[in-house]
Amino acid sequence: MKDFFTKKKKYATVPSAKARQDVPEGIVRKCPKCKKIMYVKELQKHLFVCQSCGYHYPIGAHDRAVMLFDQDSYVEFDKDMVSLNPLQFPNYMNKLESDRKKTKLNEAVWTGKGRIEGFECAVAIMDKGFRMGSMGSVVGEKITRMIEYADKNALPVLIFSASGGARMQEGVLSLMQMAKTSAALKAFSENAGLYISIMTHPTTGGVSASFASLGDYNFAEPGALIGFAGRRIIEQTIGEELPDDFQTAEFLLKHGQLDQVIPRSELRNVLRQVLSIHSEGGAEEWDRN
Numbered sequence: 001m002k003d004f005f006t007k008k009k010k011y012a013t014v015p016s017a018k019a020r021q022d023v024p025e026g027i028v029r030k031c032p033k034c035k036k037i038m039y040v041k042e043l044q045k046h047l048f049v050c051q052s053c054g055y056h057y058p059i060g061a062h063d064r065a066v067m068l069f070d071q072d073s074y075v076e077f078d079k080d081m082v083s084l085n086p087l088q089f090p091n092y093m094n095k096l097e098s099d100r101k102k103t104k105l106n107e108a109v110w111t112g113k114g115r116i117e118g119f120e121c122a123v124a125i126m127d128k129g130f131r132m133g134s135m136g137s138v139v140g141e142k143i144t145r146m147i148e149y150a151d152k153n154a155l156p157v158l159i160f161s162a163s164g165g166a167r168m169q170e171g172v173l174s175l176m177q178m179a180k181t182s183a184a185l186k187a188f189s190e191n192a193g194l195y196i197s198i199m200t201h202p203t204t205g206g207v208s209a210s211f212a213s214l215g216d217y218n219f220a221e222p223g224a225l226i227g228f229a230g231r232r233i234i235e236q237t238i239g240e241e242l243p244d245d246f247q248t249a250e251f252l253l254k255h256g257q258l259d260q261v262i263p264r265s266e267l268r269n270v271l272r273q274v275l276s277i278h279s280e281g282g283a284e285e286w287d288r289n
Helices: 002-006 017-021 040-045 061-068 092-103 137-153 172-190 231-238 249-254 264-278 282-288
Strands: 028-030 037-039 075-077 109-116 119-126 157-163 195-204 217-220
Touching (some): 028 040, 037 040, 061 264, 109 264, 119 264, 137 157, 172 195, 217 249
Parallel strands (some): 157 195, 195 217
Antiparallel strands (some): 028 037, 075 109
């Protein structure tokens, strides 16, 4: 009996360091919400949405562009535009270069045009992998140019927000982008342009307080964090404990600040419906259906 309790069992041993090294990186991922382990290829097939709990993994701009646009229908704008260091902020240029290598982007937003279910649109897709999607002067300039292009060519605008807010390394120059992008959208709206805002995780700070909240349609992905100031700051300011779901997409929908929370698998179809309604003769065609 003593041997039964003291004898080591193979299935109870901890894998050696060598055994752990033999498992290639990037094959599996653990869901941050339900902790289920899934193959990356399986996640890709389901648009990086956990099939166990519905958690929407944040995705980069290139992956989202592939998911969003009709095949081979999109082109990029202002690809070579890069940030400078106007305030001579220490180590800023090195961090930018590191993020360029990591994301394969020159800045925290991809802008361009493409077709979605046959409808041509001008689009900006932010990437939180690049300086946490922070908005500096180049991000604001690229988004503004994209809006102006859409205005000139009578295209609808889609912006996918994913940002920690304004970029502190550029100081007031980054804060100016809130006004610049908002002014561009105002002019676009006055010319009857259609703007669809899609907020993803996270959409915070100056981005949430400017162009992200100005859509004719304001949509969000499930579970996205959306807000201006951080939860702790608000609780300390008002002296109250906030609900557990505060600043989630679902909380904002419940309180009338969003039009719809849309799972990633349904987004293209919803966008097709909205773009169809606003296309020439689209409303009449929609009524007949």
